[in-house]
Amino acid sequence: MAEDDDERLRSNLARLRGSLDKARATGEARGPARAGASGAPRGDSGMSLAMRAASEFISAIAVGAGIGWALDRLLRTNPAFLIGFFFIGVAAGVFNVIRLTSPKGGGPAQDSPLSRAEAADKGGRRPGLEGARERGSSGEAAGSADDDED
Amino acid sequence: MATESAPAINPIEQFSIEPVVPIHIAGHDFSLTNSGLFMLLAVGVTCLLMAIGARGDSGVPGRMQSLAEMAYEFTAGMVRSAAGEEGMKFFPFVFSVFFFVLICNLIGFFPFSFTVTSHIVITAALALLVFLTVVFFGLKEHGTHFFKTFVPPGVPIYILPLVVAIEIVSFLSRPVSHSVRLFANMLAGHITLYVFGAFVIMLGGASWAILKPAAVLPFAMAVGLEALELLVAFLQAYVFAMLTCMYLNDALHPGGH
Numbered sequence: 175m176a177e178d179d180d181e182r183l184r185s186n187l188a189r190l191r192g193s194l195d196k197a198r199a200t201g202e203a204r205g206p207a208r209a210g211a212s213g214a215p216r217g218d219s220g221m222s223l224a225m226r227a228a229s230e231f232i233s234a235i236a237v238g239a240g241i242g243w244a245l246d247r248l249l250r251t252n253p254a255f256l257i258g259f260f261f262i263g264v265a266a267g268v269f270n271v272i273r274l275t276s277p278k279g280g281g282p283a284q285d286s287p288l289s290r291a292e293a294a295d296k297g298g299r300r301p302g303l304e305g306a307r308e309r310g311s312s313g314e315a316a317g318s319a320d321d322d323e324d
Numbered sequence: 325m326a327t328e329s330a331p332a333i334n335p336i337e338q339f340s341i342e343p344v345v346p347i348h349i350a351g352h353d354f355s356l357t358n359s360g361l362f363m364l365l366a367v368g369v370t371c372l373l374m375a376i377g378a379r380g381d382s383g384v385p386g387r388m389q390s391l392a393e394m395a396y397e398f399t400a401g402m403v404r405s406a407a408g409e410e411g412m413k414f415f416p417f418v419f420s421v422f423f424f425v426l427i428c429n430l431i432g433f434f435p436f437s438f439t440v441t442s443h444i445v446i447t448a449a450l451a452l453l454v455f456l457t458v459v460f461f462g463l464k465e466h467g468t469h470f471f472k473t474f475v476p477p478g479v480p481i482y483i484l485p486l487v488v489a490i491e492i493v494s495f496l497s498r499p500v501s502h503s504v505r506l507f508a509n510m511l512a513g514h515i516t517l518y519v520f521g522a523f524v525i526m527l528g529g530a531s532w533a534i535l536k537p538a539a540v541l542p543f544a545m546a547v548g549l550e551a552l553e554l555l556v557a558f559l560q561a562y563v564f565a566m567l568t569c570m571y572l573n574d575a576l577h578p579g580g581h
Contacts, residue, residue, distance in 0.1 A: 263497075
């Protein structure tokens, strides 16, 4: 009788340890992902994205035109550089907005190194979202298991 | 007639900088202004929060300790997700910037206080600090390799000069959009709040009694806007710090990796 109990306790312990290790392993895998997930959704809220796109577009044009204006003043070539850099500024603004809004997969600016920062950022977030989804599905699985037991 | 009795509305007045402690050294004005005072206050509040949180004299973490730990975890997660594990060497910098902006934004909610971040001088100084950190750290760590940031791979040689010019303009526009976003959000939010607050007083003090109950409408709007502005204050501080991380990522990994 006592041995029987011992054996059952031991097998219980082994089972618990196994599930604990598993939880720990997945928990470690999810650790950084969760950090990403906690940051991602707020930065991507619609209004802030719109504000970001607008300000990036306008600031690029302003900087482009400003560079052109300064070069014109320096070289007395009014208004050649102003016109040229204004359009470069517009292109940079469009570039910024494309980069900001393009999905992590494709997008015309994907090969641009500056966009890598954004891509790396989004890549950092993606596992977070996947982790969240995974967590959601595992939660559902746990929920259904509970239902079965009930 | 109603306008005669109503107080003059000047939504910009709240942003005026006035000396609090006049200091004049050798003909130059070094006075401590209300802006400087509230900056010191923000730094003091942050230090106090962290000092109380880091005391940890009891085994069970209290409220302040949980707050400090959450602040650390949140910022560390942001730095790691945007700039990778190497980005953690910039953690103190990002944390300081984040909490300075956040506390300045939040202090601005108290009546008769001053919103430091509603002045572009402050946000531009912070954005330039980030920008120059990126440039100098990038050049120091990677030398000329840092300039690969401006040369995207796989671009045909005949349009490369144009693309490089666009990339440079795009790079130089970062501190502008970085600073203007925070400044414009705080400025616009505080002006909107002031205007709606003034509407309440104007309608409440209207000489036609029938108009007085209508003061409830702008008041409800102001309450809603207050909540929205609280969100914006958090969000803009977060976005400011997040972009700082992303720009620092460029200094750590120029040309991607």
